[in-house]
Amino acid sequence: GAVVSQHPSWVICKSGTSVKIECRSLDFQATTMFWYRQFPKQSLMLMATSNEGSKATYEQGVEKDKFLINHASLTLSTLTVTSAHPEDSSFYICSASLPRGLGDTQYFGPGTRLTVL
């Protein structure tokens, strides 16, 4: 149980284009999902917390107009990187928490490798 999927697993795009990444909880409803970014040989950096039906909460220093997050249902959150540039190239990972009262563990998706040319 507690499986999280991401799509696509990798994407290459041209500078200036927008890219959408989907995160789905497959066998549970996730009221809260999280988006992380990871650079090579570094740990995970939280970008934003996404709650179903409300606006995402962004961490300090993360541009909310550049990284658009939508959590439209209890099983789907999307991250859109708008007007992507080479410096946005990274490994993006989402996670989802079980509903409140069932534990605080976050279950992670397999990640999406974004390369901006």
Place this chain on the structure above:
Amino acid sequence: EDQVTQSPEALRLQEGESSSLNCSYTVSGLRGLFWYRQDPGKGPEFLFTLYSAGEEKEKERLKATLTKKESFLHITAPKPEDSATYLCAVQATRDTGRRALTFGSGTRLQVQP
């Protein structure tokens, strides 16, 4: 500010050579401490959650323990397939609203046959 420090940064073991990974944390009220395993190019895989000092959890060759200042991940008789980066993360009691985790930088474990 919450801080999580993992040591060593990298560890190379021979198959069967037991060892421990350390996770030291500073947090104003610990709600939970989490251990994950991450293989290259993949998302973290959940291993354990520990909530209070003295708590221990085991899974196959792995055993996690928790004190008020640190956690250990003991690996007994490791095999090459245990090679991965092991990540430690904490959740503070004040963050239960948004349920955010603070991660350490990880320990890269390599087990040689």
